[in-house]
Amino acid sequence: MLPPTEIERQDIVGEIFGSPLASQANTTRFETYFRHYCSVVCPASSGDTVIQLDSPALRTHADILSSLKLLTHDPTITFEAFSNQAVNRRSSEATPKEREHVARVVVEVAFAINCSLKDYYSLNFADGGFRHVKWERNVPFSHFVESSFQLRPAHAQPSDYRGRLADMMKRKKALKAWKLKKRYGLKIRGTNNLLEHLAFDSKTKTLRVFHQVSFLRGHLAKTKDDSLDLTFHESLKRGTLPPRLLVETLLTFHDILFPVASVSDKKSRTTLEAMIQKHDFDAEGRWIEFIRPTPADMEFEYWGDRLLALANLVKEPPPANAVVAWFERHTSERNALTVAILGLFLSALFGFLSVLVGLLQLILAWVAYRNPLVSS
Template sequence: MIPPSEDEKAQIEEQLLHNASGLKHAASSSEAYFKHYQSVICPDEADDAVIQIEESTLRTHVDVLTYAKILCENGTLSRDETTKRWFDKQVATATEIDHIMRAVVNVTFMINCDERDYYPKGIDCGTRRAKWERNQSFLNFLETSFLPLQQSANVGLALGDQTSLKAWKLARRYGIQIRGTDNLLEHLLYDPRQRTLMIFHHAAYLRSHLRHSKDDSLDMGFAESLTLKTLPPRLLFETLLSLHYILFPIVHIGSKRSRSLLKKYIKAQNFDKEILWFECVRPVPPDFTFRYWGGRLEKLQEVTKRPPPRNSLVSWFERHTSERNALTVAILGLFLTVILGLLGVVVGVFQLVVAWLAWKDARA
């Protein structure tokens, strides 16, 4: 499929981003989103990894909007029931249906709903395989994917002044590499082996969806938010605050390093340029706590308290300095001290004997 025209962008902007501010807005503040949209819906045909979809199955961008509308309005239907409604009068292969299903969910909710592999060992904080099963409703998929995140934190982490979690400190002091992601489920996901931290950077997407539900309760659940064709306000709000209050506090005095780092990521990793613009959309409650991302933020705090090794040599020493190894080294050190002490005594006695014999020879 060819990229959307300006008129089609306006339709996508209105339905998927809930913005109806005209073509100029669609071409500016939503630039990062449309780059992502095109990479998913109309990728480069030269890419061998791309599954080519027949014209009869996905003809226009209006089809994408139609499938997204059916998805949101029928959240209690299973995956098979949803796709059946999509292609009730069309012929499509199972591969085409699965591809379109992943693509539509991706551009509508910025979620990869068909993770084939589990995350690497060492990644936790409520992380699980995110897969929309065939007999599972979309609403249940969302709940089982995000709600376990709230159980990963002992207590909801307060907003506070988490200065140790600034992105530039994580990168410079602890050797953590920041990587942008288009998958909201990967936000704040830290891989201890690769020492990488994933950041969902689509600030414009977060703000536009927050505006759409700004008059509703912050704690509105998945069922209610799905009827509004969006995600729960708290989830979106926490994500935006984690960017602008924790990782890149550009609103604070002395935020030059944070802004500089953001500009670097915008240039090198195509971060959303709108991330440089601070707007929370909603007022921040005085007792606000992170319920969705609290566990992952706690994980990062642990990393700053016990920094990972910066190279393989330090890593080897850390792996071989367990409590048992430390006790062994201590006993060995004590044993060597005793041996060296005995050798010192023997040398001292030998020196006394030599001195006594020399004195005796001198008297003779």
């Protein structure tokens, strides 16, 4: 499939982000989004090294949008039902891999979720709370999306959870991206998969950040007049994700990692600019755009756990190198106590010996005084 034309771009933006934004489809606002779109939909044309998968069910960009309408019309549709309706009507001989490809493409470009990760994703991301997800055969789409995010509503929070989050927000300056890079040696890399946002890979010391700011704003605009706590089912019917999830993601980006709204925070702006130039972050992240007001008592029900994990990482930084890591892994609390006791014993022993030496010197001096040598 070839990259979308200007007219097709307008259709795509109108369907995914809403008709009011269709006129901006060919501006720089959606430049980063369409680079990702092309890498997913038509990777052979974007310069990536890929194995081309010819899917008869997705011949045009209009096919993607018509398949998306199946999900928004009935978010409870199962993978099997979606596959039958989206694929069979165009190609009854599609293989299971082709069917999975169709679902992955549609869900990824419309909702920034990779729904086929379970088979091959890196285990290291378990350190950051990342869970393997896959839209299974008989699972409703809305259930798959909702279960993929770790929502922690108020009634399900531990007694000290809100207190720890409040304390973390008081110390959020320590979580600025430039500090994470310079002081703690973390690598920050962008991700186009919302499920990876704030996931930390301890093996490579890499923090993933969802950087598609225009995607978040575009989706948030679709429900700006709805309740912040709109359910997954109702949100998906509107062709978007829950507004609370979108607002939280934007806040972690612009209020914690890259607080570029602060005129005096030049280091954050410089760091973000470097991420845009070197790591293809969305250039729209340079600007602040207010889509809807943020409640004064806003809490992180989706990203709270990962923010706390990041705060703990800052409080107890990872080893600076492999040698320090080895000693930390092989030094238990019992060993540390033994070393401390041994050190105390040796200090006492050497102190006692020092007293003996001093006493001996005193005795020798007294003897020399009482028996002075007579020179010849």
